[in-house]
Amino acid sequence: MVLNKALKNKSYRVIDIKLDEKLARRLQELGIVKGGKVHMVRRAPLGDPIHICINGQNISLRDSVCSGIVIEEDK
Amino acid sequence: MFRYRHRRRQITQPLEGSIKIAFVGNPNVGKSALINAIAGSNLKVGNWPGVTVEKKEASLIINGKMFSLVDLPGAYSLNPFSLEEKITRDFLINEKPDLIVNVVDSNQLEKSLFLTLALSEFEIPMVIALNFFDEMIKNKTEIDIKKLKDLLSVEIVPTSGVKKIGLDGLKKAIYKTLNEGALPNILFEGSLDKRFKQIREMLSDENKDLGYPLSFAAARVLENDSQIVEDLQNKNFLNKKITDLSLDNTTYIQSRYRLISSICNSVLVRTVNENNLTQKIDSVLLNKFLGLPLFAIMMFVVFKLTFDLSQPFVDFTGYLINDYIGKYTIYLLWFLPDIFKSLIKEAIIGGVGSVISFFPLIGIFFLFISILEESGYMTRAAFLIDKLMNSIGLSGKVFIPLILGFGCNVPAIYATKGLDSQKDRLLAGLMIPLMSCSARLPVYLLFTAAFFGSFKELVILGLYFLGAFIAIILVILLQLAVPSLKMDSTPFILELPPYRIPPLKFLLRLTGFRVKSFVRKAGSVILFTMILVWSVNSLPYNAPPGESYLAQGSKSIAFIFAPAGFDKWEAVATLLPSVVAKEAVIGTLGQILEAEQGNSKEIKGPEKYNFLSDTSEVIVKFKNSFIEAGSSLLNFFTISSFQEKEKNESLMNRLKALFTPLSALSFMIFILLFVPCIVTISVFIQEYGIKWTIFEICMLLVISYSVSTLVYQTGKLFIR
Numbered sequence: 001m002v003l004n005k006a007l008k009n010k011s012y013r014v015i016d017i018k019l020d021e022k023l024a025r026r027l028q029e030l031g032i033v034k035g036g037k038v039h040m041v042r043r044a045p046l047g048d049p050i051h052i053c054i055n056g057q058n059i060s061l062r063d064s065v066c067s068g069i070v071i072e073e074d075k
Numbered sequence: 076m077f078r079y080r081h082r083r084r085q086i087t088q089p090l091e092g093s094i095k096i097a098f099v100g101n102p103n104v105g106k107s108a109l110i111n112a113i114a115g116s117n118l119k120v121g122n123w124p125g126v127t128v129e130k131k132e133a134s135l136i137i138n139g140k141m142f143s144l145v146d147l148p149g150a151y152s153l154n155p156f157s158l159e160e161k162i163t164r165d166f167l168i169n170e171k172p173d174l175i176v177n178v179v180d181s182n183q184l185e186k187s188l189f190l191t192l193a194l195s196e197f198e199i200p201m202v203i204a205l206n207f208f209d210e211m212i213k214n215k216t217e218i219d220i221k222k223l224k225d226l227l228s229v230e231i232v233p234t235s236g237v238k239k240i241g242l243d244g245l246k247k248a249i250y251k252t253l254n255e256g257a258l259p260n261i262l263f264e265g266s267l268d269k270r271f272k273q274i275r276e277m278l279s280d281e282n283k284d285l286g287y288p289l290s291f292a293a294a295r296v297l298e299n300d301s302q303i304v305e306d307l308q309n310k311n312f313l314n315k316k317i318t319d320l321s322l323d324n325t326t327y328i329q330s331r332y333r334l335i336s337s338i339c340n341s342v343l344v345r346t347v348n349e350n351n352l353t354q355k356i357d358s359v360l361l362n363k364f365l366g367l368p369l370f371a372i373m374m375f376v377v378f379k380l381t382f383d384l385s386q387p388f389v390d391f392t393g394y395l396i397n398d399y400i401g402k403y404t405i406y407l408l409w410f411l412p413d414i415f416k417s418l419i420k421e422a423i424i425g426g427v428g429s430v431i432s433f434f435p436l437i438g439i440f441f442l443f444i445s446i447l448e449e450s451g452y453m454t455r456a457a458f459l460i461d462k463l464m465n466s467i468g469l470s471g472k473v474f475i476p477l478i479l480g481f482g483c484n485v486p487a488i489y490a491t492k493g494l495d496s497q498k499d500r501l502l503a504g505l506m507i508p509l510m511s512c513s514a515r516l517p518v519y520l521l522f523t524a525a526f527f528g529s530f531k532e533l534v535i536l537g538l539y540f541l542g543a544f545i546a547i548i549l550v551i552l553l554q555l556a557v558p559s560l561k562m563d564s565t566p567f568i569l570e571l572p573p574y575r576i577p578p579l580k581f582l583l584r585l586t587g588f589r590v591k592s593f594v595r596k597a598g599s600v601i602l603f604t605m606i607l608v609w610s611v612n613s614l615p616y617n618a619p620p621g622e623s624y625l626a627q628g629s630k631s632i633a634f635i636f637a638p639a640g641f642d643k644w645e646a647v648a649t650l651l652p653s654v655v656a657k658e659a660v661i662g663t664l665g666q667i668l669e670a671e672q673g674n675s676k677e678i679k680g681p682e683k684y685n686f687l688s689d690t691s692e693v694i695v696k697f698k699n700s701f702i703e704a705g706s707s708l709l710n711f712f713t714i715s716s717f718q719e720k721e722k723n724e725s726l727m728n729r730l731k732a733l734f735t736p737l738s739a740l741s742f743m744i745f746i747l748l749f750v751p752c753i754v755t756i757s758v759f760i761q762e763y764g765i766k767w768t769i770f771e772i773c774m775l776l777v778i779s780y781s782v783s784t785l786v787y788q789t790g791k792l793f794i795r
Binding site: 021022024025027029030031033034035036041042043044045046047048049055057058060061062065 | 151152154156183185186189301324325328329332353357361362363364366367454457458459460461462463465567568569570571572
């Protein structure tokens with residue numbers, strides 16, 4: 001599944017980033033790397049963007065970006 | 076003028092022979108507060124050449140040596156994604172500073188080290204400042220500084236810019252590192268390290284200038300950075316043997332993060348999990364139901380504080396300069412002919428007065444906006460409202476300058492400084508003059524009272540919406556028409572930094588600098604315009620208002636406005652003064668219409684000069700402005716700067732002879748969309764440069780003319 005479908009207050013593991021090179025690179029630099037953990041914190045009141053937490057760092061990403069981040073539930 | 080040039084020169088080109096020290100770090104690591112704590116009053120604030128990114132720097136002498144400190148824009152990495160990061164990287168490559176102070180958030184070592192490792196590739200001596208160290212201790216985290224220092228081979232100093240901790244230590248470390256000239260270790264994981272060294276070796280064979288630091292170039296080839304690799308290829312530095320060693324950037328970054336987490340594992344001692352206060356505050360401020368209402372309240376409070384708190388002081392400074400200083404300056408200049416006295420009083424002192432009367436507004440505004448920014452709330456506001464702004468291609472943060480524009484365009488344009496991309500800054504700047512500022516309101520109040528009776532609130536509200544609506548259309552069209560604006564969009568990735576109590580002392584100092592730079596840069600443009608407008612309005616001297624150059628000019632071009640319905644020279648004559656200040660429309664109309672009615676300028680008796688009583692009145696007014704500011708805060712839910720001041724029945728009656736309701740509407744629309752006041756223009760020049768200013772002015776001329784014509788002509792079809 002992709003990050004848009006993530007549920008509030010759950011943790012996930014990134015398995016792929018399907019975005020153009022520049023954007024994918026920036027996300028990786030911020031710690032959104034394959035195999036890394038992301039925690040879905042909340043959606044904005046208007047539904048977009050979403051608020052995630054990576055390595056203790058809070059980041060807000062738009063739906064359009066999240067749809068390129070493939071995740072799976074973290075067991 | 077000379078002084079101004081001289082200062083600018085210092086800002087862009089530090090003195091020869093001085094030691095250049097660049098402060099580099101992620102956004103929100105307290106870099107500026109730290110540089111401020113070190114540099115004290117030597118800090119200077121300007122813009123990076125050609126862009127709207129703020130540049131802070133300072134020159135100071137330590138132990139007889141001249142140091143120039145530069146605060147580089149915050150960067151997450153040196154693969155530029157934003158304009159700020161490009162500035163930072165280009166500075167490091169082209170200006171080759173003598174030393175880098177890498178400012179690191181001690182609480183987020185893992186995130187910060189990515190940049191630290193990238194900085195080591197520049198082969199520049201480096202010192203690390205572990206900032207917010209006091210916070211880290213509170214969070215019960217520990218960093219094994221000695222171990223980290225050995226790993227990276229750099230001096231590491233715990234600091235806190237806000238609390239002024241570790242400043243001497245930092246200076247000593249800078250001194251020591253400069254003396255030893257030691258370079259930081261360039262760390263890679265085992266297999267990458269081998270490749271990196273091979274590439275570096277092969278590149279160094281070439282006895283030529285790569286245009287980049289050697290290790291930087293080698294690392295870029297290793298991760299196959301398309302831009303730099305292409306550049307090196309064009310310069311014939313690469314061959315197949317070298318490029319065969321390239322990896323891809325995913326592998327590279329993953330390896331970086333593995334390295335960073337192994338460093339963190341060995342140097343970080345975490346006893347208790349990190350501070351959750353930020354999460355708790357967020358769960359309220361970003362709450363699904365509370366978030367937006369709290370944001371609205373927050374915006375209201377900022378708007379209210381900025382405009383209502385400053386209004387009495389703005390009025391007071393206006394009074395002080397024009398009615399007190401102006402009066403006595405003229406008194407002292409009694410020997411000059413009347414025409415010069417009028418020039419000095421109305422144009423020069425008036426111009427100085429209008430610059431100075433913006434002090435309280437800009438000062439208070441900068442203070443509040445930087446509190447929002449530094450506390451961490453600004454990015455939350457962007458998060459909350461992003462979807463709305465995203466629909467017109469902008470980021471959420473743009474909302475705040477736009478709202479401020481309804482109070483006054485001047486601080487609103489300054490607020491665009493805080494936006495994250497050049498595109499957002501520019502588009503927001505172009506939109507702001509269409510936000511109907513409070514100086515335009517008196518014009519609407521007068522005209523609606525004269526022509527629209529019980530519908531007047533509705534008409535005024537309509538005008539506000541019209542301005543905003545046209546701004547939105549404009550932004551959409553501009554993005555379609557100017558491809559560079561569309562392409563440049565930095566996808567919205569926003570860090571939500573931990574909430575922090577803003578370093579108030581630093582913000583006050585910064586506010587002082589910004590107000591000063593407003594005077595320096597806006598002053599001359601405003602003064603020039605004031606003199607120009609005075610000349611056309613008051614010359615030939617002592618001519619009645621109907622025969623001034625302004626009137627003559629207006630009579631000859633009035634026909635242009637026939638399609639818009641107000642081809643009366645009296646109306647056209649207000650347009651130029653409206654550029655001095657929007658509310659001047661009323662004053663000018665009043666003056667002209669009074670004169671036409673035969674009661675030419677009220678004859679002023681000789682001014683009474685009583686220095687003592689005038690001075691005591693100034694003091695009383697100063698005191699009263701505090702009381703007024705205080706009481707406007709108590710009347711919290713009315714916006715006092717929007718209140719109607721007085722009704723002018725006789726002027727209203729004369730307007731009825733001049734306009735029909737339809738042409739009055741068209742005129743108000745014209746005033747709404749016309750060229751903004753000169754203070755806004757001069758700030759616009761300061762932020763976006765002369766080219767965009769001319770573009771904006773031309774665009775507003777076209778928009779104001781065509782929209783009011785459209786409204787008038789459409790209206791005529793219905794009203795026969």
